[in-house]
Amino acid sequence: DVIVAQGTESGGHGARHGRSTLPFVPAVVDLVDPVPVLAAGGIADGRGVAAALVLGAAGALIGTRFQATTEALVDPSITKAILEGRGRDTERSTVLDIARGSRWPAKYPARTLGHPYLDHWRGREAELAADPQARQNYQDDVARGTVPPLPVWAGEAVDLITDLPSATDLVPALAAQAQEALTRAGRR
């Protein structure tokens, strides 16, 4: 029914050889016309939604922003990390999937906030995969509480997330902001 064009700015898993949302979305819109396209990756406020519409998308698929809403089923430590996180601290990697024994294929790395295991194993993924003791250490560290229970999946737009609204309020606010941004752009 719809195709999601996800840029590499996005939080969570995505293609290893990802493309940036800004040039990727209109290319997909042209390719799949008339199938509606949703833009994903790096959209966390109404300005981003407006940008998606201007690129020819029918709407936006938003992930990271909704983790900091009162309805989100996440640990409070994740909400705090999203509110305090910075886009420059996010990183796409397979390290945390390997360390926690997740079955995500290596061709789909995930963007997360920083993590001690990323610093320790960056560039040594094959070594980590071949080291059962390191994977056991990860489980032990989680049990001890020295590393978070789950990776904090977050995209580059985490910079724009500074409050904890209800999703019920957030959705109409995004639409109103998008409308305002489009009106402002039209006046220029």
Ligand SMILES: Cc1cc2nc3c(=O)[nH]c(=O)nc-3n(C[C@H](O)[C@H](O)[C@H](O)COP(=O)(O)O)c2cc1C
């Ligand atoms: C917590 C979280 C979990 C996600 N889980 C998946 C997943 O299981 N499969 C998938 O294809 N994408 C997953 N994604 C990516 C989203 O579907 C979406 O493309 C992305 O969040 C959009 O970018 P944004 O985070 O910048 O809004 C996840 C994203 C987040 C933030």
